[in-house]
Amino acid sequence: MENYTKAQVLIQALPYIKKFSGKTIVVKYGGNAMINEALKENVIKDLVLMKCIGINIVIVHGGGPFITDLSNKLNIQSQFINGLRYTDKDTIEVVQMVLAGKVNKEIVALLQKHGENALGITGIDGNLLKAKPICSDVDLGYVGDITKVNVKLVEDILQLGYIPVVGSIASGDNDGNLYNINADTCAAKIAAALKAEKLILLTDVDGVCLDPKDKSTLISTLKLHEIPKYEQDGIIKGGMIPKIECCVEAIRNGVKTSHIINGTTPNSLLLEVLSDEGIGTMIY
Template sequence: MKYIVIKCGGSVLENLPRSFYQDLVSIHESGEWTPIIVHGGGPLINSLLKELHIDTTFVNGLRVTNNQVLDVVELVLSGSVNKQVVRNIIEVGGNALGISGVDGCLLKAKPTNQSKTLGFVGEVVEVNQQIITGIVQLGFIPVISPIGIGADGQRYNINGDVAASAIAKALGANLCFISDIPGILVEKNGVKRKLNKVSKTAVEELIANQTIYGGMIPKVNAAIDGLVHNIPEVGIINGFEKKSIIDYLNGKEIGTKIVLEEEIA
């Protein structure tokens, strides 16, 4: 059984077509791949923070998180968004079980080395794989909200891309980021084109020249970290194209594949 960790960002989740969930259930029922969903929820978090008159800022695509912001992040991610994804899967005939990274210490975390700037933003130090494999053995698609928990019980806001990479590393799984664009785009002579394959060095250059910026930075950094730690493959694909996940898993040239240098040749 092969695992595929699928990360869906909040801005994408709001508009993903029914066909995405149908494809997800097809993959699950095929028995060849076992999908695990990790989701974000940025736009809904932003809306609720604005409604509550709580200021929010970002540093390199990561949300600065104090206790007040963290309450809202957990409410949205582990409540509204998580259960909506579960319902969407059930509506197309699938079985899904939603869980937070706090439950059963699924995502054990510690503060990032930028904690003075970012507050309660964490990085994953350990994934409780038994919880995921247990959910899978019961026949459910795991749907995971990226809130982590420290040894002292402190909650942490974990970037969804970072959480997805950590889970994929722990399971030796492939990792796929779902986007609303066909992959990493670069512009030359006023024309944008998709990169079918991009190396670690090329990604670092694209970040340096600001072709890759904002929320895409933690995404590609998480991809590279995963590859260095033996994730077999990382891709970024457009979830709005019918059968895009199925085509990707079948080896078709779709989206952008992020690879280490030695694989580029």
């Protein structure tokens, strides 16, 4: 890249740096960007750069592939119902080991390797997240809906200059059980409680496309009132529906914009946050 081009990139980013410095962005980290080592490094560097320019970063993560892998090693069968992992007592122990241990601490270690202090917690710690059994026509075991977010805990961690890294498990409201929480939902609830500037869901797709097989049909901006028609026309369907629902809930509860972006694209976070065009679908 020529020096002039590099300078133009920085100049284009300047108003966004000024706009978002001091603001909070919640990033749901998952998909192939969590599995592929090169992509993992790329995402972490984006997050560190955003922190360096004054953005308050909160990371929320799941770890589905790692939970499945450990379950297989322990001869625990993985079962999915309507896209959600059936979570019995054996499975919730695996979820806790993976999300509170392996995945959470790997993310923290990577952030610290690149010079940013991070604090790894789950929804259990400090009663960050309270939950009840998810309302469903079928038994999903220990899968929960979040009922309360202890937002002060996250604010205190941010105030100390750390990046909170939150594993998506919650404590039961009154029953003393632990609950497996969908990471997109977890991120949306935390973003809403923080009244964050942005909620960003890192996925393995580019965003909402008129034709999922054609990247050129990406819908770069999507207003809330347009969503029902896209659902009716079958453009928003399948696994995109719950992601859109999380984005909508976040916005209706105080988050300014929600974004669905492809974490497998290098520097996708920087391109979405600090450029005119963006790279995914912004919902507002």
